Amino acid sequence: MTGSEILRNEELVVVCCPDISGHLRGKAFPLADLQARLQRGIGWCPTNVQITTFDFIADTPFGALGDLLMIPDPATQVRVDFGDGSASEHFMLGNVHETDGAVWDCCLRSHLLEALSRLQAEAGLSVKCAFELEFQFLDDTPNYGPGFSLIGLRAKKAFAEQFLGALRQAGVEPDSFLKEWGAAQYEVTMHPRIGVTAADHAVITRELARATAERRGEAITFTPIRDPDGAGNGVHVHISLLDDEGRPVTYDSAGPGGLSRPAGQFVAGILHHLPAIVALTAPSVISYDRLTPHRWSAVFNNLGYRDRESAVRICPIVELPGMDPAPQYNFEFRAGDSAASPHLQLAALVFAGLDGIRQGMEPPPPSEEDLSLLSAEELQRRGYVHLPQSLPEALDRLAASDAVRSWFGDRFIEVYVKHKRGEMQFLEGKTREEIFQAYEKAY
C-alpha cells in the first residue's frame, strides 16, 4: 500500500427488520461481504425488540442476555441512488433467527410468513394486497391547497416524482399519489403484491418517502393523527384472495356485497377478532383519537359496502362493459395506521381471516349508514361491537384473547404488551399536546 492511493468510499448495505415500534432497525455491512452475509446474517440482540418509538427501552424479559441472527432476504433488496451525491439507500429486510437457525418467536416478518403458510396449507389460499399510506408534510405551511386539487398536488409534485421514481427503482410499482383532504396531507398507493411482498413494499414505501423528504430538506410524518381536530393518517390494506392456481376467488355476485364464501368467512374472522387485534394494527396512544366517528376511519367492527366509515369496506369495481369483476374485487381494512408494522398488521389479519374460514363464520350484512347515529340498543341488536377506545383497553383485549395467543405465542404477546406499556410510560406526565408532538416527531 502506498500513501498516494485515493480513498474510496465503502458502500454499505443495511439489513433491517420491521419491529414492534413500526420502524425498521438493523445494521450495515460492506457491500463486498454481501454473499457471506446472505448466508450467515448479522448479529442481533433480543432486547432491541423493546426499543420503543421514543428510543426508550421498555421492560425487557431478555435484559442484556442472548444473541440472534438477522438474515437478509435478497428478494427485498432496495438500492436507490438519488444522484445528488448523497449515499445511496441500500437495504434489505431480514428475518430474525436463533443462532442455530430456528425462527425467533419475536420476529415479526416470520410471524407473517407463518400466517401465510398456514392459510395456504389449511385453506389453499394466498392473499394479494396493496397498502394505501397517508402522511403529512411538516412545516409552517398550514396546507398546500384543497383536498384532491391540482394546486395541492402541484405544490408537492417535485417531491412526488422523485419519490415515485425511487419506489420504481426499488422494485415497488407505484399506483397513485394524491393530495388528501387533511392539512398538508398526501397519500401514496402501490400496486398489489402476493404474500409477504405486500408488507415488504409498504415498509419500503414508508422508508423511501422519508429518504426522499430528507434529501429535499422537507419533513413528513406518518403519525396516526397530527391534530385531534383534523384528519388522521390511515393505513388501508386492500386484500383479495387467490386459490392454489393463482385465480381470484374473492368475488361471487350472489354473496353478501359480492363476497365469495371463503372471502366472507375471512372478513367475518377479521371483524370477530378485531377488538383483540386492533392493538396490533393501530398501536399508539393517539391511534384511538383517529378511530372516532366522522373521520372516515373505523369505530365499530362493521363491514361496509363502499362505506368509508367501516373497519372492512367492500371496495368499488369498474363495471364498464368488458371488465371482469373477479380480478378487481377486493375489500379494504381501514382500522390501521403507520405506528404499526405492516408485517404484524397483515399477520394479524391473515390469522384472524383464517380463523373465520376454519370456524365457518358468517359475515354480517354490509352497513351503508352512519352507525354513530344508532342507539346503543340498536347497535347491540345488530351485533356491532365498539372498538377499544384507548391503547390500554386494546392491550387488555389483546392479552385476554386465547386465539391471538395461539397464533403468535404467549411470549410474543407478553413482549408486545410490555413494549407498548413502556411506550405509555415514556408519555406519562406529558400534556396531550406534547403527546401528539412526540408521535409526530417519532413517525
Ligand code: GLU
Ligand atoms: N384519513 C382517513 C383515515 O384516517 C381516510 C380517508 C380516506 O382515504 O378515505 O383513515
Ligand code: MG
Ligand atoms: Mg385516503
